[in-house]
Structure formats: C-alpha cells, structure tokens
Amino acid sequence: MNNSSQQQAALRGYPRADGRKGIRNVVVVAYLVECAHHVSRRIVTQADHSEVHLIGFPGCYPNEYASEMMRAICTHPNVGAALLVSLGCESMDRDALLQTVRESGRLAELLVIQETGGTASTIAEGVQRVQQMRTQLDAQQPVPMAIEELVVGTICGGSDGTSGVTANPAVGRCFDALVADGAACMFEETGELIGCENIMADRAATPELGKLIQECVAKAERYYTTMGFGSFAPGNADGGLTTLEEKSMGAYSKSGSSPITGLIKPGDVPPTGGLYLLDVVPDGEPRFGFPNIADNAEIVEMIACGCHLTLFTTGRGSVVGSAISPVIKICANPDTYQRLSGDMDVNAGKILTGEATLDEVGQEIYQCVLDVATGGQSVSEALGHQEFILTYKSFEPIGPGCLPVRQL
Structure with missing residues (x-):
C-alpha cells in the first residue's frame, strides 16, 4: 500500500497536558449514576452541539473498573472538557473524578442535583456551563500531529x-x-x-x-x-x-x-x-x-x-x-x-x-x-x-x- 505523506503532514490535533493530542475537542456531560441520566441527557439535547456528548455510569455502587473507566474516558485526548452530573447520594467519588479531570488540564465542572434545586434548575445551569465550555474550546486552535x-x-x-x-x-x-x-x-x-x-x-x-x-x-x-x-x-x-x-x-x-x-x-x-x-x-x-x-x-x-x-x-x-x-x-x-x-x-x-x-x-x-x-x-x-x-x-x-x- 502506498501511503500519502502529504496527507500525513496535514494531520492536526488538540494538544493535551499529558502530551497526547485529540482529533476532536468534545465536551462530555457525564452522569455519575442512572438517577442523573435524564437530567444529563436534557443538558446535551438543549446544548444542541455536535461536540457535546453524553456518557455515564448507571450503577449506584461503582467498582474500581468503572471508576477507572470514567477517569480514562473523561481524560481521553478527544475530550476537551467535562461536566459531571451527580444526584448526590451515589457512591461514585465525584470530587476525586473532578480533581482528576482538572489536573489533566481540561475544563471541568460538577453539578449535584440534590444541591442545585432539582431537574429544571440543574438542566438550566448545566446548559449554561456547557455553553461556556464550548466557547472556550471553540477558540482553541489545533496543532500539527504526526x-x-x-x-x-x-x-x-x-x-x-x-x-x-x-x-x-x-x-x-x-x-x-x-x-x-x-x-x-x-x-x-x-x-x-x-x-x-x-x-x-x-x-x-x-x-x-x-x-x-x-x-x-x-x-x-x-x-x-x-x-x-x-x-x-x-x-x-x-x-x-x-x-x-x-x-x-x-x-x-x-x-x-x-x-x-x-x-x-x-x-x-x-x-x-x-x-x-x-x-x-x-x-x-x-x-x-x-x-x-x-x-x-x-x-x-x-x-x-x-x-x-x-x-x-x-x-x-x-x-x-x-x-x-x-x-x-x-x-x-x-x-x-x-x-x-x-x-x-x-x-x-x-x-x-x-x-x-x-x-x-x-x-x-x-x-x-x-x-x-x-x-x-x-x-x-x-x-x-x-x-x-x-x-x-x-x-x-x-x-x-x-x-x-x-x-x-
């Protein structure tokens, strides 16, 4: 197979603090328990942007695998920012996950539904924060990527x-x-x-x-x-x-x-x-x-x-x-x-x-x-x-x- 060096030279990526680059610059809205799924989905729907994606873990009691997967996915090179949505009483360590994402150099916010006032107010707050994140990410420029x-x-x-x-x-x-x-x-x-x-x-x-x-x-x-x-x-x-x-x-x-x-x-x-x-x-x-x-x-x-x-x-x-x-x-x-x-x-x-x-x-x-x-x-x-x-x-x-x- 004859590969195109010109095409290779055109690769571009968004740089991350760990040295990797992403070919996308996604905001993930991550529910930390199934009870926060609906609110998170509505945030993504109302944000109405092709690079705002819904992810999450449904279990109330995560094991180490699930916790590690959430950490790895929220700091994936294609992810530029994360909005974490918690009900408030699940066992996922939301503060540790938030810290991990922030320490990776990404934008990160946390909403706790029980503290934010319920469904409607959390959705409204979530849409606003996602829009703020997207404004910052949309201003970023990709760099050459091999x-x-x-x-x-x-x-x-x-x-x-x-x-x-x-x-x-x-x-x-x-x-x-x-x-x-x-x-x-x-x-x-x-x-x-x-x-x-x-x-x-x-x-x-x-x-x-x-x-x-x-x-x-x-x-x-x-x-x-x-x-x-x-x-x-x-x-x-x-x-x-x-x-x-x-x-x-x-x-x-x-x-x-x-x-x-x-x-x-x-x-x-x-x-x-x-x-x-x-x-x-x-x-x-x-x-x-x-x-x-x-x-x-x-x-x-x-x-x-x-x-x-x-x-x-x-x-x-x-x-x-x-x-x-x-x-x-x-x-x-x-x-x-x-x-x-x-x-x-x-x-x-x-x-x-x-x-x-x-x-x-x-x-x-x-x-x-x-x-x-x-x-x-x-x-x-x-x-x-x-x-x-x-x-x-x-x-x-x-x-x-x-x-x-x-x-x-």
Missing part, C-alpha cells in the same frame, strides 16, 4: 460469511500500513479468538508475551464455558457462518500480519506504536454475566485505551457509532451495503464482486482513517450516533511481560 500519534481500534459486529474474506482482512491491510507508519493499533474480542491463540503467540514480540496471549484466550474460553454462552450468535449462523473456528479466523484477520507488540486491558494506553491485543474478559471467577453486553461496550473500552477512532466491520449490518471517538463502518457484504449504504463508510463487498482487491480496499480504509483524523466526519458522526455503555467488570493489572517494548 500519524504515529494516532491510536486506532477495530471491532466486528453482525458478522456473516463474507466478513472474514472481505472487510476483516481489508482492515488487516490497513492496520499493517498504520503500524508501519508508527501508529498504535488494537484488536480485541478474545472470546472470538478461541482457536487462534497459538497463531497469535507465534506473532508475539517475545516468547513470554506469546504465553500470556495463550493464557488470555484460555481465560476467555473458561469464562464463556462457565457462563454458558459463546460469541456465536443466531445472526452469525443466518449469515452463513458455520463454526466458532470459522468466526474466530475471520475476526482474527482484522489484526493484519504485524508482530504483536503487547497485551493490554481496558484503560491501558499503548506506550508506543505497534499492534496490541486488548483483553476484554474479566479476571477472577466469572460473576459479571456477558463480558460485553453489546458492541458499544467494547468500543468504550477501546476508547478508554486512548483510541482516537474505531474501525467497525459488519456483514449483516450495524447502525451504531459512539460518543467521543468516531466510528468508521466497513461493510463486508455487497447485498447489505445496498440496503444500508447510508450507514456505511466503506463498501468492502466490492472485493466479493471483483470490483476491487483486498489491498485496494485496505488503502481506501487507510485513507478514510486519515480523512476522519483530519476533521472529516464519519457517517455515524454525521448521523448523530453517540452510543455509550459502561457496566461492571473486574481486572487485575497487567504484568511487565505484557508490554515487552517498555523493557527494550
């Missing part, structure tokens, strides 16, 4: 028999080009990589990392077996997939062929460019139900790892996007693209009809990444999609063998 500063994730959803032969390997080609340019790329869904653990171990940067990858997939298999479900859905079968192994190989092809640099967990930010596997299955005894209840939960976890944008492949079709980070949708099936073209950025089904090669579609996806990273809207952004899901999980910290690049 492609090696990009972090890009990938996920597949609504897979069918075409996914593993068109969209997924085309994303793999794009990933290879991005990694070669110095960007950080991550793939995940370890429950959908069962059977591919030895292949991934062979690609690991060190033997120790390879062993950890094998253990990571074995953990996912135990979790799924214990909970009594798997990653193979009825829609996958209706779309022509026949076995878990077939689905796994298709999902695996999104990773491309670059060496695997590291193994990370939700909230871990890649320290350098390279290819990373994101472990999304909770540690310890299975006790939280589905590892991710929907594709958007996985996107949120990649955002928590610093992803500026996400490549979403689908064969049967999907219409979701995300708050904070743009989602680029790549359609694997030419028939699905005909029906849902208004929700898709790239038609990888052209590979199946012989109108394009894998390399050509990979280059198209690569160019789409650069276009969105330079301010162009993805289709889901233009349609106003801002899905967000955050639930309970539990993870242990990664060990030194997971990031061998740090020791080189």
